[in-house]
Amino acid sequence: MGYSFPEEVLEHVLSFIDSDSDRNSVSLVCKSWHDIERWCRRRLFVGNCYAVSPAIAIRRFPELRSVSLKGKPHFADFNLVPHEWGGYAYPWIAAFAKAYPWLEELRLKRMVVSDEALELIAKKFKNFRVLVMYSCEGFSTDGLATIAANCRNLKELDLSESEVDDVSGNWLSQFPDSYTSLESLNITSLSSEIRFSALERLVGRCPNLKTLKLSHSVPLDLLPNLLQKAPQLVELGSGLHTKEVHPDLYSKLAGAFSGCKGLKRLCGLQDVVPSYLPTLYPICVGLTSLNLSDAPIQCPELIKLVSQCQNLQRLWVLDYIEDTGLNALAESCKDLRELRVFPSDPFGQEPNVSLTEQGLVSVSAGCPKLHSVLYFCRRMSNVALSTIARNRPNLTHFRLCIIERFRPDYITLEPLDVGFGAIVEHCKDLKRLSLSGLLTDRVFEYIGSHGKKLEMLSLAFAGDSDLGLHHVLSGCKSLRKLEIRDCPFGDKALLANAAKLETMRSLWMSACQVSYRACKLLGQKMPRLNVEVIAEQGHPDSSPDEYPVEKLYIYRTVSGPRSDMPSFVWTMDKNSALSSS
Amino acid sequence: MEKPVVYDNGLNLEATELRLGLPGTNEHEKQSSTSVRSKKRASPEMAEETRSKSSSCISDADDDAPPPKAQVVGWPPVRSYRKNSFQQRKGEAEGAGMYVKVSMDGAPYLRKIDLKVYKSYPELLNALENMFKFRIGEYSEREGYNGSDYTPAYEDKDGDWMLVGDVPWEMFISSCKRLRIMKGSE
Numbered sequence: 001m002g003y004s005f006p007e008e009v010l011e012h013v014l015s016f017i018d019s020d021s022d023r024n025s026v027s028l029v030c031k032s033w034h035d036i037e038r039w040c041r042r043r044l045f046v047g048n049c050y051a052v053s054p055a056i057a058i059r060r061f062p063e064l065r066s067v068s069l070k071g072k073p074h075f076a077d078f079n080l081v082p083h084e085w086g087g088y089a090y091p092w093i094a095a096f097a098k099a100y101p102w103l104e105e106l107r108l109k110r111m112v113v114s115d116e117a118l119e120l121i122a123k124k125f126k127n128f129r130v131l132v133m134y135s136c137e138g139f140s141t142d143g144l145a146t147i148a149a150n151c152r153n154l155k156e157l158d159l160s161e162s163e164v165d166d167v168s169g170n171w172l173s174q175f176p177d178s179y180t181s182l183e184s185l186n187i188t189s190l191s192s193e194i195r196f197s198a199l200e201r202l203v204g205r206c207p208n209l210k211t212l213k214l215s216h217s218v219p220l221d222l223l224p225n226l227l228q229k230a231p232q233l234v235e236l237g238s239g240l241h242t243k244e245v246h247p248d249l250y251s252k253l254a255g256a257f258s259g260c261k262g263l264k265r266l267c268g269l270q271d272v273v274p275s276y277l278p279t280l281y282p283i284c285v286g287l288t289s290l291n292l293s294d295a296p297i298q299c300p301e302l303i304k305l306v307s308q309c310q311n312l313q314r315l316w317v318l319d320y321i322e323d324t325g326l327n328a329l330a331e332s333c334k335d336l337r338e339l340r341v342f343p344s345d346p347f348g349q350e351p352n353v354s355l356t357e358q359g360l361v362s363v364s365a366g367c368p369k370l371h372s373v374l375y376f377c378r379r380m381s382n383v384a385l386s387t388i389a390r391n392r393p394n395l396t397h398f399r400l401c402i403i404e405r406f407r408p409d410y411i412t413l414e415p416l417d418v419g420f421g422a423i424v425e426h427c428k429d430l431k432r433l434s435l436s437g438l439l440t441d442r443v444f445e446y447i448g449s450h451g452k453k454l455e456m457l458s459l460a461f462a463g464d465s466d467l468g469l470h471h472v473l474s475g476c477k478s479l480r481k482l483e484i485r486d487c488p489f490g491d492k493a494l495l496a497n498a499a500k501l502e503t504m505r506s507l508w509m510s511a512c513q514v515s516y517r518a519c520k521l522l523g524q525k526m527p528r529l530n531v532e533v534i535a536e537q538g539h540p541d542s543s544p545d546e547y548p549v550e551k552l553y554i555y556r557t558v559s560g561p562r563s564d565m566p567s568f569v570w571t572m573d574k575n576s577a578l579s580s581s
Numbered sequence: 582m583e584k585p586v587v588y589d590n591g592l593n594l595e596a597t598e599l600r601l602g603l604p605g606t607n608e609h610e611k612q613s614s615t616s617v618r619s620k621k622r623a624s625p626e627m628a629e630e631t632r633s634k635s636s637s638c639i640s641d642a643d644d645d646a647p648p649p650k651a652q653v654v655g656w657p658p659v660r661s662y663r664k665n666s667f668q669q670r671k672g673e674a675e676g677a678g679m680y681v682k683v684s685m686d687g688a689p690y691l692r693k694i695d696l697k698v699y700k701s702y703p704e705l706l707n708a709l710e711n712m713f714k715f716r717i718g719e720y721s722e723r724e725g726y727n728g729s730d731y732t733p734a735y736e737d738k739d740g741d742w743m744l745v746g747d748v749p750w751e752m753f754i755s756s757c758k759r760l761r762i763m764k765g766s767e
Contacts (some may be wrong), residue, residue, distance in 0.1 A: 077658070346657045
């Protein structure tokens with residue numbers, strides 16, 4: 001039995017296999033396939049930067065060209081993760097600088113990236129092409145200047161939602177005149193005034209520029225020039241603010257938009273003056289994605305705009321759209337796949353717009369391809385949720401946020417258990433779910449029995465007892481990420497389902513009732529988990545063991561406890577349960 | 582483990598439950614029969630802060646609008662990026678607002694304005710003029726406000742009454758606690 005499949009042939013076959021899970025399966029077939037696969041893997045996705053160390057990743061995959069890393073837990077978006085918690089990109093980038101001189105792409109999410117890290121990227125990777133920093137922080141425009149000055153082959157620079165220390169807008173001028181390879185630029189989060197002359201020249205000399213997303217500080221009168229230099233744009237993000245309304249500016253803008261015949265995605269429109277909206281009408285029919293979540297456009301104008309976007313697949317909008325606007329959406333946009341409705345006044349106590357559950361019910365009825373929903377509203381009912389579930393069994397992402405906590409069904413005053421139960425029961429492919437409103441343990445019973453494909457679940461102010469958590473941990477077979485805040489879940493369910501935690505990426509629990517003792521026990525019994533206790537009020541040893549911890553983050557890892565924890569984070573390791581309190 | 586543990590929901594487990602918050606506060610307001618909580622009543626919080634902090638939301642001293650509920654950290658789950666950038670815009674949203682009381686000598690009641698809505702002194706003074714139907718004079722560094730009987734003043738963090746307009750706008754809005762439109766010469 002000396003026959004063996006030629007390596008080169010297998011490598012060639014594998015080059016067609018992109019998906020990580022398929023590649024992982026390939027590597028499990030036998031030792032030689034494992035070896036061949038690891039040498040030809042070019043892309044790596046690390047969902048939790050502390051689950052594995054750079055050294056281990058490099059040792060296994062010696063020839064990577066593209067790496068994605070995620071740092072902080074999702075609840076960092078809502079200020080629940082203390083500053084300086086971690087998620088530093090530098091150690092990874094420094095290790096890559098030595099191991100992967102040919103690295104081309106880095107995609108970082110919720111990580112802390114320093115200017116030194118950016119400098120390493122700029123100087124050590126000769127063929128660097130793509131830098132995406134989504135919701136990152138820790139760097140300044142000086143770091144960006146180094147990237148601009150050195151990365152000759154940069155195709156994509158994306159700073160969505162990152163916090164940038166805006167030292168100066170001059171960094172754009174650091175792209176040399178000979179640099180023409182820009183294809184995608186997203187600098188929406190920069191607030192400083194950039195040098196528009198530099199931007200115009202940059203846009204003018206990059207013929208492959210497809211995505212241009214600018215900060216709101218770009219004034220309206222400069223936009224037509226930019227658009228005329230880049231009629232090949234597919235995606236545009238721009239503020240549209242202007243101090244005065246000029247009639248000739250209007251026609252210039254209308255002309256410039258009409259010239260962008262390939263424009264498919266539009267966002268921004270901060271400060272747009274409603275009278276300028278008709279300049280967009282000619283391109284509406286070509287739009288597949290429209291993000292108006294920063295635009296203060298009111299209902300009538302919204303309806304006029306949206307009704308012309310018959311090919312719209314994705315709409316992000318503020319609740320100014322109201323139920324009437326959503327009815328119009330349901331009638332006009334039959335190709336809609338994703339809807340997100342954000343609150344214009346999240347902290348107001350009274351509703352400021354007429355947006356209710358009815359809008360969502362309409363869209364669920366009228367848009368057969370709708371599979372992804374994020375909806376902020378102020379009231380909901382079980383019957384509406386059941387209707388939505390029956391209308392749209394193809395939902396894969398359903399995130400509902402009823403703004404006031406503990407809100408029951410507004411018609412029957414009962415908990416919303418049955419409504420969400422209908423969602424998980426009918427939507428058999430549901431992957432992501434966020435709950436809100438008044439909820440008892442019953443909803444978790446439904447989720448545990450029906451949510452077999454559920455991968456990510458977000459809970460807040462819900463449930464009665466440990467039974468709720470137990471239903472979820474024991475029933476949701478595909479669960480990867482569970483994030484919980486302010487729920488009465490304690491030790492029992494967590495300890496009873498400890499093994500489950502090794503099958504998940506991570507568990508976050510804050511303001512719950514998990515005791516310090518349980519954390520120590522878990523850390524002791526589960527060496528392949530990092531059980532991190534966050535205690536900003538003082539060392540948990542200074543309170544009795546029965547006291548609940550403030551915040552708890554548990555994740556599986558092959559690299560043991562991390563070494564960069566701040567003073568308020570403790571890892572429960574195998575020795576912690578032995579120490580007396 | 583084979584079977585889920587059975588919990589008897591009839592027991593009053595609440596009495597023995599650990600919770601964050603003062604004893605006697607109930608973080609859950611679920612009642613099956615009673616009416617929906619009135620929005621105007623301040624809600625007891627299961628606050629994100631320490632267990633020893635009292636419910637800061639209950640305030641009866643303010644005779645204006647019903648007391649605002651204390652904001653819970655991270656709720657509703659709106660990205661702080663989105664929250665901040667939207668509050669910076671004038672738009673329709675109030676956001677968290679920076680409301681200060683405005684009194685005018687001789688007026689029967691006080692008003693409240695949101696300082697965050699304005700970007701400069703002229704804008705603020707225009708708004709005050711409209712609100713109280715009067716005219717403010719011209720500001721000069723040397724002489725204060727010339728040309729009318731009215732002078733805008735504000736109480737700063739130290740409790741001192743200062744003339745509006747002396748310090749940069751950003752400094753003003755971060756230190757202004759209340760406004761007063763003084764009439765006549767002092």
